[in-house]
Amino acid sequence: MLFDLSPIGWRCLSEFCTLVSEFYPRNCNLSPIMLGFEMVRYLTGLQPTGVLHIGNYFGALRPAIELQEKGEAFYFIADYHALTTIHDQEALRANVRSVVIDSLACGLNPARACFFRQSDIPIVTELTWILSTITPMGLLERAHSYKDKLSRGIAALHGLFAYPVLMAADILLYESDIVPVGKDQKQHLEITRDIAVKLNDLYGPILKIPEPWIREEVATVVGLDGQKMSKSYRNTIEIFLEEKALQKKIMGIVTDSAPAEAPKDPTSSTIVSLYRLFVTTDELEKMEHDFRAGGTGYGDFKKRLFAIIWEYFAPMRKRRAELESDPGYVEQVLKNGAARAQEVAEKVIARVRKAIGLST
Numbered sequence: 505m506l507f508d509l510s511p512i513g514w515r516c517l518s519e520f521c522t523l524v525s526e527f528y529p530r531n532c533n534l535s536p537i538m539l540g541f542e543m544v545r546y547l548t549g550l551q552p553t554g555v556l557h558i559g560n561y562f563g564a565l566r567p568a569i570e571l572q573e574k575g576e577a578f579y580f581i582a583d584y585h586a587l588t589t590i591h592d593q594e595a596l597r598a599n600v601r602s603v604v605i606d607s608l609a610c611g612l613n614p615a616r617a618c619f620f621r622q623s624d625i626p627i628v629t630e631l632t633w634i635l636s637t638i639t640p641m642g643l644l645e646r647a648h649s650y651k652d653k654l655s656r657g658i659a660a661l662h663g664l665f666a667y668p669v670l671m672a673a674d675i676l677l678y679e680s681d682i683v684p685v686g687k688d689q690k691q692h693l694e695i696t697r698d699i700a701v702k703l704n705d706l707y708g709p710i711l712k713i714p715e716p717w718i719r720e721e722v723a724t725v726v727g728l729d730g731q732k733m734s735k736s737y738r739n740t741i742e743i744f745l746e747e748k749a750l751q752k753k754i755m756g757i758v759t760d761s762a763p764a765e766a767p768k769d770p771t772s773s774t775i776v777s778l779y780r781l782f783v784t785t786d787e788l789e790k791m792e793h794d795f796r797a798g799g800t801g802y803g804d805f806k807k808r809l810f811a812i813i814w815e816y817f818a819p820m821r822k823r824r825a826e827l828e829s830d831p832g833y834v835e836q837v838l839k840n841g842a843a844r845a846q847e848v849a850e851k852v853i854a855r856v857r858k859a860i861g862l863s864t
């Protein structure tokens with residue numbers, strides 16, 4: 505017997521199960537499903553806009569990997585979306601490949617998550633069109649991300665303007681319950697809900713209304729210059745750099761010019777801010793103590809940071825090398841994911857077509 509639960513209820517129950525599992529003598533990994541509750545579907549898209557950096561890892565990928573254990577995860581590579589900003593076919597192919605391999609190497613588990621390429625399910629573009637016929641222009645004109653992109657010099661093309669409608673179609677086509685995203689995507693989720701409610705008002709309850717899960721608790725990872733780490737600021741630390749290249753990046757972190765002997769402030773240091781992502785509280789306290797004590801130069805602190813980052817990603821580098829040498833496996837993962845996604849998509853689009861009068 506399965507019980508239905510609201511997405512919020514599911515989240516609370518999942519957290520509760522995690523807590524109980526930690527205290528249970530055999531680390532039982534309790535989940536709401538074991539208690540007889542129906543599975544909640546999480547869906548999120550990863551844009552293949554470049555090589556993954558530490559900000560993407562802690563801000564988006566790692567939370568998604570943690571979630572795949574707590575419900576039914578649908579994760580996809582948003583390559584149709586990437587077309588709004590990348591018009592170089594080789595670059596797009598390379599980016600898709602690297603995001604897929606990096607995600608699998610970091611722990612995205614295709615046995616737990618349905619992992620697919622957005623463009624393998626072209627039905628999503630049909631739903632986009634249907635949704636766009638009821639989407640008010642004003643809703644899209646207010647989108648911050650569109651305005652931000654124009655201010656960064658990206659051409660005002662229709663695809664960029666319609667980006668949120670495609671995103672709504674992604675979410676609604678797979679009957680998502682919960683959509684975990686970064687703060688920057690909050691407005692896109694509101695637009696999705698507005699569009700879904702409008703379609704349901706017009707034609708009846710055919711679309712599931714999703715709940716956003718805005719990752720407020722994920723801190724903004726800082727880049728080499730102390731600003732938010734972002735490809736647009738050219739201050740990123742890519743997670744799969746070669747050893748020498750990674751060393752060089754870390755040694756390039758901007759600091760003040762305090763000499764080795766001087767005590768230093770750990771609270772304003774980019775080195776400490778990055779270090780804390782990788783270490784235990786004790787290790788962090790030791791680093792902060794050494795900063796305050798003086799007698800150690802920034803160069804040495806950077807070496808410590810490099811060592812810890814290199815070690816943290818070592819198992820993932822190993823897994824990545826294995827995946828690189830097995831392209832057949834990677835393609836198979838995407839193929840299996842697409843088959844599962846297609847199943848859900850066909851069911852939903854059939855319901856939509858019928859409701860709006862496109863089929864009998």
Ligand code: ADP
Binds near residue numbers: 551685689723
């Ligand atoms: P970039 O700013 O480098 O272009 P994206 O916008 O492609 O990165 O990031 C994809 C997702 O990764 C974002 O929605 C956000 O959740 C996460 N992310 C990116 N940069 C950071 C950061 N510096 N700190 C925390 N999360 C980040």
Ligand code: TRP
Binds near residue numbers: 551671684685689692
């Ligand atoms: N717009 C998202 C981003 O830039 C990527 C994305 C596309 C997405 N479709 C989605 C995220 C659907 C969540 C759900 O990060």
